[in-house]
Amino acid sequence: MADRPRFIVVGGGLAGLATVIKIAEAGHDVDVFSFVPCRRSHSVCAQGGINGAVNTKGEGDSPAIHFDDTVYGGDFLADQPPVKAMCEAAPGVIYLLDRMGVPFSRTPEGLIDFRRFGGTLHHRTAFAGATTGQQLLYALDEQVRRWEVAGRVRRFEHWEFVHAILDDNGNCRGIVAMDLHAMKLEVFPAAAVALATGGPGIVYGKSTNSVVNTGTAAALVYQQGASYANGEFIQVHPTAIPGADKLRLMSESLRGEGGRLWVPKKKGDARRAKDIPENERYYFLEEKYPKYKNLVPRDIATREIFELCRRQGMGVGGKDSVYLDLTHLGEEYIKRKVGGVVEIYEKFIGGKAWEEPLQVFPAVHYSMGGLWVDYDHMTNIPGLWAVGEVDFAYHGANRLGANSLVSCIYSGLVGGPAMVRYATGKVGQELGEPSSVLLDGARTKMEETYGALGKMEGPHNPYQLWWQLGDEMTGKATVVRYSNELQELDGKIQGWMEDWKKCSVLDTGKSANQAIMFTRQLWNMLVLARVIVQGALLRDESRGSHFKPDFPERNDEKFLKTTLASYDPATHGPKITYKEVDTSLIKPRKRVYTGEAKA
Amino acid sequence: MGKLGDQVQFKIKRQAGPETAPYWEEFSVRWEPMMNVIAALMEIQRHPVNAAGQKTTPVVYSSNCLEEVCGACTMVVNGRVRQSCSALVDQLAQPITVEPMSKFPVVRDLYVERQRIFEDFKKVNAWIDTDGSHNLGPGPRYSAEVADMRYALSRCMACGCCLEACPNYGPGIPFIGAATVSQARLFNLHPSGSMKASVRLDALQAEDGIGGCGNAQNCVQVCPKEIPLTTSIGDMMRATTKQAFQSLFRR
Numbered sequence: 082m083a084d085r086p087r088f089i090v091v092g093g094g095l096a097g098l099a100t101v102i103k104i105a106e107a108g109h110d111v112d113v114f115s116f117v118p119c120r121r122s123h124s125v126c127a128q129g130g131i132n133g134a135v136n137t138k139g140e141g142d143s144p145a146i147h148f149d150d151t152v153y154g155g156d157f158l159a160d161q162p163p164v165k166a167m168c169e170a171a172p173g174v175i176y177l178l179d180r181m182g183v184p185f186s187r188t189p190e191g192l193i194d195f196r197r198f199g200g201t202l203h204h205r206t207a208f209a210g211a212t213t214g215q216q217l218l219y220a221l222d223e224q225v226r227r228w229e230v231a232g233r234v235r236r237f238e239h240w241e242f243v244h245a246i247l248d249d250n251g252n253c254r255g256i257v258a259m260d261l262h263a264m265k266l267e268v269f270p271a272a273a274v275a276l277a278t279g280g281p282g283i284v285y286g287k288s289t290n291s292v293v294n295t296g297t298a299a300a301l302v303y304q305q306g307a308s309y310a311n312g313e314f315i316q317v318h319p320t321a322i323p324g325a326d327k328l329r330l331m332s333e334s335l336r337g338e339g340g341r342l343w344v345p346k347k348k349g350d351a352r353r354a355k356d357i358p359e360n361e362r363y364y365f366l367e368e369k370y371p372k373y374k375n376l377v378p379r380d381i382a383t384r385e386i387f388e389l390c391r392r393q394g395m396g397v398g399g400k401d402s403v404y405l406d407l408t409h410l411g412e413e414y415i416k417r418k419v420g421g422v423v424e425i426y427e428k429f430i431g432g433k434a435w436e437e438p439l440q441v442f443p444a445v446h447y448s449m450g451g452l453w454v455d456y457d458h459m460t461n462i463p464g465l466w467a468v469g470e471v472d473f474a475y476h477g478a479n480r481l482g483a484n485s486l487v488s489c490i491y492s493g494l495v496g497g498p499a500m501v502r503y504a505t506g507k508v509g510q511e512l513g514e515p516s517s518v519l520l521d522g523a524r525t526k527m528e529e530t531y532g533a534l535g536k537m538e539g540p541h542n543p544y545q546l547w548w549q550l551g552d553e554m555t556g557k558a559t560v561v562r563y564s565n566e567l568q569e570l571d572g573k574i575q576g577w578m579e580d581w582k583k584c585s586v587l588d589t590g591k592s593a594n595q596a597i598m599f600t601r602q603l604w605n606m607l608v609l610a611r612v613i614v615q616g617a618l619l620r621d622e623s624r625g626s627h628f629k630p631d632f633p634e635r636n637d638e639k640f641l642k643t644t645l646a647s648y649d650p651a652t653h654g655p656k657i658t659y660k661e662v663d664t665s666l667i668k669p670r671k672r673v674y675t676g677e678a679k680a
Numbered sequence: 681m682g683k684l685g686d687q688v689q690f691k692i693k694r695q696a697g698p699e700t701a702p703y704w705e706e707f708s709v710r711w712e713p714m715m716n717v718i719a720a721l722m723e724i725q726r727h728p729v730n731a732a733g734q735k736t737t738p739v740v741y742s743s744n745c746l747e748e749v750c751g752a753c754t755m756v757v758n759g760r761v762r763q764s765c766s767a768l769v770d771q772l773a774q775p776i777t778v779e780p781m782s783k784f785p786v787v788r789d790l791y792v793e794r795q796r797i798f799e800d801f802k803k804v805n806a807w808i809d810t811d812g813s814h815n816l817g818p819g820p821r822y823s824a825e826v827a828d829m830r831y832a833l834s835r836c837m838a839c840g841c842c843l844e845a846c847p848n849y850g851p852g853i854p855f856i857g858a859a860t861v862s863q864a865r866l867f868n869l870h871p872s873g874s875m876k877a878s879v880r881l882d883a884l885q886a887e888d889g890i891g892g893c894g895n896a897q898n899c900v901q902v903c904p905k906e907i908p909l910t911t912s913i914g915d916m917m918r919a920t921t922k923q924a925f926q927s928l929f930r931r
């Protein structure tokens with residue numbers, strides 16, 4: 082590239098903004114693209130907190146223990162060296178955010194306070210009230226705004242990434258993006274591109290995720306040759322509340338601060354919760370997991386709730402529901418520590434957490450899987466990076482609570498400098514400027530694709546198709562998985578792919594045409610759904626969030642491996658291969674949270 | 681409270697593009713449990729037919745988190761500006777009217793462009809001037825009281841409700857609005873942020889940025905995050921006056 086390489090970051094959540102800051106600080110120009118203003122990205126949803134072994138409580142916590150908890154919590158599926166590096170960097174990440182002005186909750190001495198979260202016995206989670214993600218995102222957004230004023234950063238908000246420009250040798254040389262107001266396509270050459278586009282929760286219809294989390298960007302580059310890793314590992318969070326439009330999370334911090342899960346011992350007990358005496362309540366996690374109690378990892382808590390409600394019919398009122406009880410903590414404490422979470426309950430369901438237990442049930446929440454990246458966060462497409470929830474790197478088969486915010490930011494702090502090294506190093510120098518033939522060709526191709534979308538005709542409504550997809554995915558590809566059902570589901574998805582081709586264009590408007598945008602994204606969701614389903618189908622074992630009753634044990638011999646999906650254009654399905662996991666630092670051991678089994 | 685089988689009546693103000701005239705369209709949408717305005721808009725996407733039974737286009741709107749932390753889905757519902765995700769249908773009188781915010785340019789239908797808010801954040805340097813993102817150890821210590829006060833201000837999601845409700849804010853008027861004034865206070869309250877307090881105060885004073893407040897106090901009534909906006913404005917007014925006074929003496 083010329084002496085002033087330009088960089089592109091797609092996505093303005095925590096991971097994207099951290100990447101932008103690093104590139105700008107290194108003295109380079111960077112463009113950030115986002116569907117929504119960065120400040121409104123999905124990262125705002127994070128309630129509970131961010132992990133880092135600062136050991137403020139003098140419990141002997143350390144990055145080494147954080148590392149072990151994370152690897153063990155992830156059922157040994159994560160490559161270990163980057164996880165170790167992340168845990169070592171985590172306290173520094175929290176300090177950095179503090180310096181950026183995040184109003185972390187504080188101890189009486191004025192230090193950052195820490196709370197407990199799942200899958201660990203230590204107070205390791207820094208938090209800003211109960212809207213930690215919002216606070217962290219704002220801090221990074223503000224730093225980026227500063228760089229914007231300084232002329233280093235250009236923001237393209239209300240823009241959609243639609244295509245990675247790859248040259249004949251398969252190097253990524255820029256992107257094609259669409260202005261979502263004027264519906265105009267534009268080409269942006271770049272020395273290196275990062276996708277920081279978040280998770281794919283919307284593939285499941287209703288989840289705890291934000292509306293824009295369709296996974297569309299990851300699916301696009303996957304169709305262009307990027308490998309997608311461990312797609313079948315989808316985290317279902319144990320505690321959420323139902324809604325007509327989405328499922329809203331009741332953060333793990335509620336249990337971190339002392340909340341208890343229970344159901345009435347008597348099936349179908351019709352009494353109100355507070356009329357049921359202590360000895361007639363079944364605190365199912367506390368009884369079975371006396372050491373971790375209500376803070377077992379999410380995959381375990383979720384399965385226990387499923388078992389209770391779906392198999393034993395022990396849910397509250399015989400329904401899909403268990404109590405999350407905070408009443409013993411008192412109004413003042415609840416409001417101070419987790420006010421932002423219980424407010425959501427109060428607003429959307431009604432009822433006060435200090436008067437009555439909340440009623441919750443699991444919901445799709447997070448994707449451990451994502452684009453495959455090397456330890457510098459580059460995908461298998463040279464010049465294309467992936468950071469944040471869209472990458473697969475840190476959480477193995479199950480993510481621990483409050484580990485995502487740290488992995489998102491950390492991956493940006495690693496990815497940004499690596500992009501700069503790549504672009505200013507030998508490879509970048511030799512590549513030079515992308516040719517106008519390449520750029521124009523990409524634009525023309527995308528204009529054709531978009532034009533075709535605007536002319537679609539047929540009986541199907543894309544939003545209805547999506548609702549069906551979500552329903553079936555939630556039913557068959559979440560907590561309990563059976564091969565025959567997955568096989569059937571994969572067939573259905575292929576059917577919907579055919580239906581998709583017969584979607585009618587709902588809107589021919591020239592300005593902010595969301596229906597066409599959505600139709601484009603729906604195809605990508607279908608493609609990604611197949612990656613998830615096929616990955617699950619072929620993995621005949623149970624590990625972390627992936628549970629098959631027909632194969633209830635972890636099988637290290639066959640499946641201590643990263644699933645790698647590559648797109649087959651002929652079938653629109655994935656070709657699946659497996660790659661060894663780097664377990665060189667901690668020897669895999671059986672994962673047990675009952676009793677004292679943990680080393 | 682509605683029940684299955686009921687229909688919910690909506691009147692939605694629509695506009696095909698930034699330059700075209702607005703019009704109203706009525707919809708009759710199937711009731712469902714826990715239904716909010718967003719769920720109704722989603723149902724219209726799945727069945728884009730208006731109350732008269734005519735085929736129409738899905739209503740364009742912006743949304744993201746759907747739990748009242750991103751601020752994207754702010755609209756005027758039954759005359760009151762609020763997030764449409766937390767506007768529950770069972771709590772609203774029908775027909776439910778839904779309009780775009782009026783203080784910002786309409787892109788289409790209910791979707792408005794609120795870029796001005798972010799531009800105003802720039803004016804008041806709404807950030808901490810950090811030395812860099814490399815490892816420099818812990819940040820400054822400060823008390824839980826200050827942290828709590830800052831947290832209350834920092835929950836502002838730039839939704840613009842306070843601006844929509846303010847009689848002194850709007851296109852072409854210099855008043856910077858409650859949200860931005862409150863941001864200046866947020867950063868002035870931080871130990872490192874306070875080192876640049878005077879820059880923020882100067883910005884507030886320039887071009888009637890804060891002076892335009894007419895003390896209508898609508899802002900604090902509509903803010904969904906209960907941010908003490910009038911306190912912020914009062915506090916920043918005193919601070920700007922003090923600073924102006926001091927600079928008089930320095931001359």
Ligand SMILES: Cc1cc2nc3c(=O)[nH]c(=O)nc-3n(C[C@H](O)[C@H](O)[C@H](O)COP(=O)(O)OP(=O)(O)OC[C@H]3O[C@@H](n4cnc5c(N)ncnc54)[C@H](O)[C@@H]3O)c2cc1C
Nearest residue numbers: 092093094095096124127129130242279469470483485486
């Ligand atoms: C309700 C909830 C609570 C959570 N709480 C916690 C918690 O307490 N602790 C924790 O550690 N983790 C938590 N998580 C997980 C964590 O919030 C997310 O994993 C994390 O915020 C993801 O950040 P990100 O930067 O990768 O992506 P996001 O914040 O999702 O940002 C993605 C960005 O990409 C943009 N984008 C996507 N596609 C395109 C495209 N095609 N073109 C242009 N732009 C695009 C979007 O506009 C957005 O800016 C929670 C998750 C949920 C759902």
Ligand code: SF4
Nearest residue numbers: 836837839840842903
């Ligand atoms: S101060 Fe309140 S009303 Fe105003 S923009 Fe912020 S959150 Fe919205």
